[in-house]
Amino acid sequence: MRPFDLLQPKTTDEAIALLARHGSRACLLAGGTDLLVEIKEGIRAPDVLIDAKHLPGMRDLVVSSSEGLRFGALVTARELETSPAVKDFYHGLWQALRELGSIQVRNRATVAGNVCRASPSADTLPPLIADGAVVAIMGPAGERHVTLEDFFTGAGKTVLNGDEIVTGFSVPKPLPGTGKCYVKHGRRKAMELATVGVAVTMTMTGDTCSSIRIALGAVAPTPIRARKAEAVLAGKKPDIELIAQCGAIAATETSPISNIRGSADYRRRMVEELVQRAITAAMEAAR
Amino acid sequence: MKRNITTTINGEARELAVETFHSLLDALRNAAGLTGTKKGCDVGDCGACTVILDGAPVCACLVLAAETDGCNVTTIEGLQSAPGSLHPLQESFMMLGGAQCGFCTPGILMMAKALLDENPNPTDDEIRFGIAGNICRCTGYTKIIDAIRDAAVQLRQEAKGGGKS
Numbered sequence: 001m002r003p004f005d006l007l008q009p010k011t012t013d014e015a016i017a018l019l020a021r022h023g024s025r026a027c028l029l030a031g032g033t034d035l036l037v038e039i040k041e042g043i044r045a046p047d048v049l050i051d052a053k054h055l056p057g058m059r060d061l062v063v064s065s066s067e068g069l070r071f072g073a074l075v076t077a078r079e080l081e082t083s084p085a086v087k088d089f090y091h092g093l094w095q096a097l098r099e100l101g102s103i104q105v106r107n108r109a110t111v112a113g114n115v116c117r118a119s120p121s122a123d124t125l126p127p128l129i130a131d132g133a134v135v136a137i138m139g140p141a142g143e144r145h146v147t148l149e150d151f152f153t154g155a156g157k158t159v160l161n162g163d164e165i166v167t168g169f170s171v172p173k174p175l176p177g178t179g180k181c182y183v184k185h186g187r188r189k190a191m192e193l194a195t196v197g198v199a200v201t202m203t204m205t206g207d208t209c210s211s212i213r214i215a216l217g218a219v220a221p222t223p224i225r226a227r228k229a230e231a232v233l234a235g236k237k238p239d240i241e242l243i244a245q246c247g248a249i250a251a252t253e254t255s256p257i258s259n260i261r262g263s264a265d266y267r268r269r270m271v272e273e274l275v276q277r278a279i280t281a282a283m284e285a286a287r
Numbered sequence: 288m289k290r291n292i293t294t295t296i297n298g299e300a301r302e303l304a305v306e307t308f309h310s311l312l313d314a315l316r317n318a319a320g321l322t323g324t325k326k327g328c329d330v331g332d333c334g335a336c337t338v339i340l341d342g343a344p345v346c347a348c349l350v351l352a353a354e355t356d357g358c359n360v361t362t363i364e365g366l367q368s369a370p371g372s373l374h375p376l377q378e379s380f381m382m383l384g385g386a387q388c389g390f391c392t393p394g395i396l397m398m399a400k401a402l403l404d405e406n407p408n409p410t411d412d413e414i415r416f417g418i419a420g421n422i423c424r425c426t427g428y429t430k431i432i433d434a435i436r437d438a439a440v441q442l443r444q445e446a447k448g449g450g451k452s
């Protein structure tokens with residue numbers, strides 16, 4: 001591996017000061033499952049890694065009936081995946097976590113790393129956006145909060161300043177009658193990057209869809225909400241025709257690229273289909 | 288950018304001089320002289336480098352050696368309980384043809400150990416899900432799954448105090 005120095009600050013203030021001092025020469029290290037690969041492959045060439053793993057207060061994982069889900073930036077993907085409460089109440093996220101690399105990778109990888117890396121195809125992003133997750137960010141001026149939906153500005157780009165650190169996430173508790181689903185489409189069943197990812201969080205009041213959020217991955221430079229498709233169903237009684245219409249409209253909201261995992265046209269067609277499947281599964285789960 | 292670390296490897300505290308940019312995998316193979324852990328891809332895709340770090344299976348190629356100061360690492364060399372004896376997983380892999388060229392085998396054995404520690408009675412689907420990050424070029428996986436299932440039976444019998452059948 002290309003040589004770099006490793007700094008291991010013990011406080012968040014110290015880490016922020018180090019980030020400010022080293023600027024673009026530094027990368028923040030959480031799980032390292034992406035960063036170390038990028039260094040080995042020459043995609044990044046930092047002189048300094050600032051290891052976040054000794055920072056305090058970032059390992060909590062709490063699911064409460066009043067506040068919902070809160071977890072720190074150092075909580076691993078595997079810790080979230082093995083939490084029964086995450087499986088029950090944040091099922092889309094749970095499904096996405098199981099698609100992220102292997103168990104060995106998930107024992108190191110963090111959602112914070114997945115988020116900060118801002119890959120359009122990252123599995124955990126669509127379900128967190130569908131669930132209305134909020135990112136907590138610490139910088140020299142103190143703490144700020146940004147909804148995950150507004151966090152991404154382009155492929156690999158976020159609203160994060162160079163001297164800011166993501167410290168954790170909060171995800172609202174689901175309303176009664178809520179169902180969730182994440183559908184990943186890939187070329188094989190495991191160890192795969194998404195060709196298309198679809199997350200749906202919907203709340204049913206009787207036969208009526210009282211609210212729905214649809215988030216799509218790998219079909220635009222950032223994960224996106226399919227707001228026009230959501231509007232098709234919100235306040236309506238979903239039936240096969242409406243759901244089909246919803247899928248067709250979602251496909252028009254995407255701007256996919258063609259790459260080795262699929263052509264733009266193929267991705268659009270898969271969005272149309274998978275949105276319908278995800279809605280059907282979420283509706284089933286909402287009962 | 289040398290770092291002196293003390294890492295407990297297979298129950299023995301080892302003082303190692305490593306570079307900050309060395310992976311745990313390279314430190315194990317070069318600094319610690321434990322070459323049982325294999326380097327397949329070096330980027331987290333193949334699982335050949337799987338070791339157990341503080342109770343959790345990880346890819347040693349995606350961990351910095353310096354991050355493991357003060358940690359506990361178990362490698363394939365530490366799988367058997369005593370020199371000259373084999374772990375039930377090793378017995379089963381031998382008996383049932385779970386290894387061919389053997390390059391993936393140390394990683395798969397460590398992943399299987401972690402899997403059975405957590406879930407002593409896994410279904411075949413759970414075994415498949417557990418070893419999804421371990422790539423084998425030779426066996427086609429069927430015999431690996433057979434061997435893990437068989438070792439699970441042995442281990443459950445041992446846990447009940449029944450010993451080997």
Ligand code: FES
Binds near residue numbers: 334349
């Ligand atoms: S060598 Fe580490 S996963 Fe392949």
Ligand code: FES
Binds near residue numbers: 388424425426
């Ligand atoms: S036995 Fe040859 S790679 Fe698995």
